[in-house]
Amino acid sequence: MRREGPEVRATATGPGPQRTAGPDAGTAPVDAWAEYLAAARQLDAVRRSAATAAGEQARSAEAAREELTVVRAGLATQQERLRERGVPAISLVPSPPELTEAARSMAGGPAAVLAALRTARGRAGAADAALAARRGLRPTSWPARARNFLVYGPLALLAPLIQITVYATTGSGPASVMALVGGLPMPAAAFVVGWVCVGRVFRAAPDEQVDRTLRFGVLVCLVPAVLVTTGLLLALLAG
Incomplete structure (x- = not known):
């Protein structure tokens, strides 16, 4: 049997390319995976933020359309009220x-x-409140009988006041008899x-029909x- 000498052993174990496992060999894949997870989480956060923003914009757009419908209806109503008060048509x-x-x-x-x-709607509401407050102080907003009494009442008292003054x-002379007759x-x-004055004073528009309360006017x-x-006739007869 051939026995190897020291030279042969030295050659077998001598210097050459050897495969060794260093301390950083397993850390590179771990770091790459961590970076991948961080990027994925960041991308998902951006996606969620974009979806949330798009949803909020869609809800805001829908609410804006509804608000626009309400504002247009309110402005149309205000325009009709102004026309009822004799204000010319406004563009x-x-x-x-x-x-x-x-x-x-x-x-x-x-x-x-x-x-x-919403700001425009608030201003329109404030204008409605101002119109309502001023309308309540105007006789045109009162009931027809109470409004017409402002005209019929003074006219109805004019003749009796003249008779009582005369x-x-x-006294019970010819002048009183003439005043009575x-x-x-x-x-x-x-x-x-009074009938003519009620139609002229409380008519808001040229083509508007005013309730003159005929029976109430006759009674007043x-x-x-x-x-x-x-009373004067009884006083004259008694005198």
Whole structure:
């Protein structure tokens, strides 16, 4: 049997390419996987943010469309109310400077448009409240009888006051008799004058029909005259 010498052993175990496992051989795949997971999480966060923003814009756009419908209806109602009060027709078409200003204020997208529409709706509501407050103080907003009484009432008292004044100054003489006789047709004259004045004073539009409350007007004009005439007649007969 051949025995190897020291040279042979040295050659077998001598220097040459050897495969060794270093300490950083397993860390590179782990780092790459961690970077991949971080990038995936970041991409998912961006996707979720984009989806949330798109959903919010869609909801804002839908709410803006609904708000626009409400604002248009409110403006149309206000325009009708102004026409009832005799205000000339107003064009709601915005002018070019108004369009430019509105476009500048709503450049932020659907959310800015929705905020602007809500502001406009609030202003329209404030205008409605102001109109309602002023309308309550106007006789045109009162019930027909209470409103017409402002016209029929003073006219109905005019003739009786004249009769009472004449009787108080002349006593039961010929002048009082003439005042009594002359006061008989005065209720009819007061009613006719009141009927014409009610139609002219409380008519908001040229083609509007005003409730003149005919029976109520006749009653208001007739009752004071009948009472005063009866009283003066009894005083004359007693005197």
